[in-house]
Amino acid sequence: MGKIVLVSSPKGGSGKSVLARHLLVSASQAGLDVLGIDFDRQGTLEKWAQRREVTRATFPDFAVATVKSARLQDWRGGLRLAERAALTIIDTPPSVEDHLPAISMLAEMSDLVIIPAVCTQDDIDSVGPWVEVLKKRNERSVVVLNRANRRTTSFARMRGKLVKIADVCPVEIPQLEDVHVPSSKGLTLLDYSKSRGQEPFEEVWAYVRRQVGL
Numbered sequence: 001m002g003k004i005v006l007v008s009s010p011k012g013g014s015g016k017s018v019l020a021r022h023l024l025v026s027a028s029q030a031g032l033d034v035l036g037i038d039f040d041r042q043g044t045l046e047k048w049a050q051r052r053e054v055t056r057a058t059f060p061d062f063a064v065a066t067v068k069s070a071r072l073q074d075w076r077g078g079l080r081l082a083e084r085a086a087l088t089i090i091d092t093p094p095s096v097e098d099h100l101p102a103i104s105m106l107a108e109m110s111d112l113v114i115i116p117a118v119c120t121q122d123d124i125d126s127v128g129p130w131v132e133v134l135k136k137r138n139e140r141s142v143v144v145l146n147r148a149n150r151r152t153t154s155f156a157r158m159r160g161k162l163v164k165i166a167d168v169c170p171v172e173i174p175q176l177e178d179v180h181v182p183s184s185k186g187l188t189l190l191d192y193s194k195s196r197g198q199e200p201f202e203e204v205w206a207y208v209r210r211q212v213g214l
Contacts, residue, residue: 021045
């Protein structure tokens, strides 16, 4: 089995699926055999990948980004889907506490756990206990700040609070109004050569790639 990156956050609306699909496309564009596994019953990542295949039928130059669905009740079976992939990106449902045994085991099998979070006190309150669980289990994890606005006074204060309790990725994903627009066609900002929002996702991918040793 290759490298595994688990994208997991107890807070809904943290941007898990957005980050997961940009990592998938980044890895595929880098020439890696990458697979996404969607453990969320809503199937957000899998549905995005299905739309991408429809788009690729007409425009095959877009990078392949395969996603398969799996059930948390059978997390071992889900991981078996990844046996031949060089990199597997796993998307999970929110409310970690409702699925703690399964998601904890996925974290144990992963090379890195990415925890997306927004710079709010609500997110810190939600993310903090999950970070502590991962620390006690000696799992490698990093918080990636999403919808970040460095110009607000609250940003530095909330980021400082997170730094005290967790490893925080040095790159933030800024507030991007058009980040969801390409998803209707199964695409990402990385699929557009002149997209203004490319750089943060490229930099997060470079950071993640180093962390997992790819």
